[in-house]
Amino acid sequence: MPTRYLFVFAQAHVDFRIPELVSIAELNGFAIIFPDIPEERDPTRPFMILGLEEDEHARILARRCILVKSIYQFYARGSSYEEMHERNRDVRSQWSQYIPDTSFKFVIDGYNRSITQSRQREIINSFSYMAMMGKIDMNNPQIILGCFEERAFHSRRTSKDPALLQVYFGRLIEEGSARSLIRRFDVKRREYFGNTSMEAEMSLLMANQTLASPGKLIYDPFVGTGSMVYTTAHFGAQVFGSDIDGRQMRGKDKQPGIIRAATQYGVASRIMDLCTFDVTNNPWRCGELFDAIVTDPPYGVRAGAKRLGRKKERQFLQRSTCPQPNDAPYIHPTKPYELSNLASDLVVLARYMLKPGGRLVFFLPTVTDEYDQLDIDSMLCEGMTVIANSLQDFGSWGRRLVTIRKTTTAKFSVPSFDADSIETGHVPAHKGFRDKFFQGFRKDAQDTAEAES
Amino acid sequence: MVRLITHNLLACHVKNCTSNNFPLAFKDLGDTSLPAEQPDMIDDEFLQKLHHVLLEIHVEEGSMVCPNCNHVYPISNGIPNMLLAEHEIG
Ligand SMILES: C[S@@+](CC[C@H](N)C(=O)[O-])C[C@H]1O[C@@H](n2cnc3c(N)ncnc32)[C@H](O)[C@@H]1O
Ligand SMILES: [Zn+2]
Numbered sequence: 001m002p003t004r005y006l007f008v009f010a011q012a013h014v015d016f017r018i019p020e021l022v023s024i025a026e027l028n029g030f031a032i033i034f035p036d037i038p039e040e041r042d043p044t045r046p047f048m049i050l051g052l053e054e055d056e057h058a059r060i061l062a063r064r065c066i067l068v069k070s071i072y073q074f075y076a077r078g079s080s081y082e083e084m085h086e087r088n089r090d091v092r093s094q095w096s097q098y099i100p101d102t103s104f105k106f107v108i109d110g111y112n113r114s115i116t117q118s119r120q121r122e123i124i125n126s127f128s129y130m131a132m133m134g135k136i137d138m139n140n141p142q143i144i145l146g147c148f149e150e151r152a153f154h155s156r157r158t159s160k161d162p163a164l165l166q167v168y169f170g171r172l173i174e175e176g177s178a179r180s181l182i183r184r185f186d187v188k189r190r191e192y193f194g195n196t197s198m199e200a201e202m203s204l205l206m207a208n209q210t211l212a213s214p215g216k217l218i219y220d221p222f223v224g225t226g227s228m229v230y231t232t233a234h235f236g237a238q239v240f241g242s243d244i245d246g247r248q249m250r251g252k253d254k255q256p257g258i259i260r261a262a263t264q265y266g267v268a269s270r271i272m273d274l275c276t277f278d279v280t281n282n283p284w285r286c287g288e289l290f291d292a293i294v295t296d297p298p299y300g301v302r303a304g305a306k307r308l309g310r311k312k313e314r315q316f317l318q319r320s321t322c323p324q325p326n327d328a329p330y331i332h333p334t335k336p337y338e339l340s341n342l343a344s345d346l347v348v349l350a351r352y353m354l355k356p357g358g359r360l361v362f363f364l365p366t367v368t369d370e371y372d373q374l375d376i377d378s379m380l381c382e383g384m385t386v387i388a389n390s391l392q393d394f395g396s397w398g399r400r401l402v403t404i405r406k407t408t409t410a411k412f413s414v415p416s417f418d419a420d421s422i423e424t425g426h427v428p429a430h431k432g433f434r435d436k437f438f439q440g441f442r443k444d445a446q447d448t449a450e451a452e453s
Numbered sequence: 454m455v456r457l458i459t460h461n462l463l464a465c466h467v468k469n470c471t472s473n474n475f476p477l478a479f480k481d482l483g484d485t486s487l488p489a490e491q492p493d494m495i496d497d498e499f500l501q502k503l504h505h506v507l508l509e510i511h512v513e514e515g516s517m518v519c520p521n522c523n524h525v526y527p528i529s530n531g532i533p534n535m536l537l538a539e540h541e542i543g
Contacts, residue, residue: 240459246532256530273459277535281542285464285475308542332536 002033002051004074005058006170008148010067010179013205014044017067019388019403020208021050024064027211030057046111047150047168049074055173062174064235066181066204072146072170081126084167089129095171099130103137105144107172112151112162123147144172178204184265185231191264192257194248198227198296202392202401207231209361209388209403210292217272219290219353221279221346224248226258228294233267237291244307244334246276278308280337280345280417287352287412294361297346299339299433307417309335339365340431344379344419347404351384352412360384360404367441368398370429376402378426383408396441455517455528458507463535465519465526468543477517477526 009017018034018041025032033051034041041048052058058071075091078084098104106127108120115123127145134142147169154162185200187193198206206228210218214236220228223241225248233239241258243249251257262268277283343364350360366375376386388403465474486502517526517533524541527534 242535244536246534249532250530254530256532259531273456274532275459275463275535276532278537281466281537283463283466283535285462289462308537308539333539 002053003055004049005052005173006072006074006146006148006168007048007050008069008072008146009046009048010069010176011046012201013067013390013392015390015392016205016401017043017048019390019401020065020067020205021061022388023208023211023403024061025057027064027213028057028060030060032057045150047148047166049077049168058173062176062178064178064208065176066178066201066208068176068178070146070175071173072168073173074168074170076170077166077168079166080164081123081167084169085126085129088127088169095130098132098134098143098171100133102132102134102143103141104132104134105136105138105141107144107146108148109146110149110151112153113149115149146170146172181231181234185234187227190230190261192225192251192261193227194225194251196224196248196296200227200231203227203231206294206361206401207235209401210237210294210359212237212292216291217289218292218294220295221282221293221349222295222297223258223274224296225251226261228296229258229271230262230265230267232292232294233262233270234265236270238270238272240272240275240290242275242277242279242282244276244278249274249276278332278334279349280307284353287414288355290353290358291355292359292361293350293354295346296363297339297342298337299363299365299430307335307337308332338420338431339433340379340428341419343430344381345415345417347379347384348381348415348419349417350404351381351406351408352415354406356406356409358406359387360402360406362402363399364402364430365397365399365433365437367429367433367436368393368396369441371398371400372429374426375428375430376400378428380404383410397437455512455531455533456508457510459533460517461507463517463533465522465524466535467519467522467524467537467541470519470522470524473521474519476520478520479512479517480515 021032030053035049062068062071075094076084076088078087106124108115108123147167149164150166150168151162151164181204182201185203187197187200210232212218212232212235216237217240218232218237219240221242223229223243226241229239229241241249249256249258253260256274258274259268259271262271346362347360354360376389380386383406384404385407386402387405388401390401391398392401460476460479463477465477487506492499511531512528513531515528517528518524
């Protein structure tokens with residue numbers, strides 16, 4: 001029989017909460033039982049009651065999940081204090097062992113409305129029927145009992161007293177400890193970073209989606225300044241990075257910037273190697289090498305997508321002119337790489353390079369108003385299944401962290417990177433993202449841009 | 454760094470260079486700790502040597518050369534440059 005646990009989430013990235021929990025449970029080989037009623041598993045709510053086989057599973061989740069604030073053994077809840085207390089009395093057998101001689105303290109917290117000191121004392125006193133005999137110990141109690149109010153969202157103007165939705169009560173199993181990694185991987189305090197670096201919290205969430213752990217081999221084909229290399233290596237994986245632009249990985253010093261930052265984090269020995277190449281003209285000798293591919297593809301806002309080759313219209317002109325002097329380093333001509341082609345190509349590449357069961361974890365920017373589930377579905381190929389799709393919302397645009405599992409053991413031939421030549425008939429909202437971004441996602445501007453191009 | 458394990462995963466990818474394009478030859482690398490043939494018995498001593506050769510030896514400066522087309526892939530500060538020139542891509 002699974003036990004019920006009260007999960008308290010950090011107030012961030014709501015759409016990433018459930019995928020993260022599911023990933024870490026899968027990594028550790030246990031299951032989480034989610035409630036059947038949709039409102040009870042609404043990821044935007046700060047509390048969720050989930051079933052686990054044992055306390056140890058709760059501890060594993062609290063130590064690894066970035067979005068878990070704390071996990072309690074669930075005792076009772078209600079839409080009023082009376083109801084919660086009544087139910088708590090009913091489950092007396094669950095907490096009666098702590099009555100005679102266990103030191104304790106209460107933690108009282110409110111979501112969407114803070115609770116005053118004096119009201120906190122009132123709430124604590126309302127539990128007096130539990131008749132806890134042990135001493136109250138604020139510093140080092142044997143158990144911590146938590147009571148949480150969930151109130152309706154409100155704006156300052158509408159109400160000072162938002163409606164009480166639910167009160168929860170339970171006993172602390174484990175305080176979430178993975179959130180402190182956000183500070184540890186803070187980009188500003190990193191030895192080496194650039195304007196494409198991914199923020200720490202996201203890099204950590206991405207690492208969790210890859211199931212990074214010792215013995216895994218993980219690849220970032222657009223590694224840039226290496227943000228996800230550090231977090232995946234932190235969780236024990238060996239990591240390989242490549243980029244078309246060696247300067248991104250290197251920076252200015254002799255020792256490559258990524259190696260310097262990895263040294264700072266104590267994971268330099270897990271950077272298997274870094275390599276300069278265009279992923280669409282890659283030197284991989286064979287496929288099925290990696291347990292996961294994690295990447296933030298270039299979508300043209302800061303670091304434009306490009307690939308080796310020349311723009312078709314200019315081919316003739318440039319080939320016959322500008323000869324390179326022999327002693328100068330060869331400057332590789334590049335042409336723009338349209339985002340929707342890049343995304344489809346990436347999925348095909350991942351299917352080839354991943355071991356069966358491996359995961360592709362990547363960001364896809366998109367226009368919020370135009371996004372359609374089909375945008376993701378149309379870039380999939382046989383044997384690649386979406387298992388998570390979480391939106392980070394910036395208003396008029398956003399980006400989706402997509403997790404895809406390779407569900408096939410079939411062998412595939414070397415990818416040809418020709419998505420631009422395949423006609424799918426569906427125009428995804430992320431197509432031409434760069435142009436839309438710079439036009440502020442205005443529909444009229446897009447129409448004229450399209451008419452002009 | 455270019456560890457030998459990486460060297461094992463890369464092949465020359467110049468257009469039409471599709472046979473005898475692996476392994477790329479390292480300039481000046483004289484490690485002989487491993488036997489030429491896989492031994493019958495895989496013991497700890499062998500595994501340790503294998504670990505050393507695959508993961509602990511790295512090449513910082515130099516190049517890797519394709520045994521077939523002689524393309525030279527330069528390595529600097531431990532990062533191999535596998536970019537191809539325009540006439541080399543398919
Ligand atoms: C959004 S950035 C990745 C940033 C990275 N996550 C970081 O932490 O810095 C995209 C990277 O893709 C690289 N890139 C663009 N086109 C490429 C291609 N065809 N092959 C390989 N890398 C490419 C760019 O040089 C850039 O460093
Ligand atoms: Zn060759």
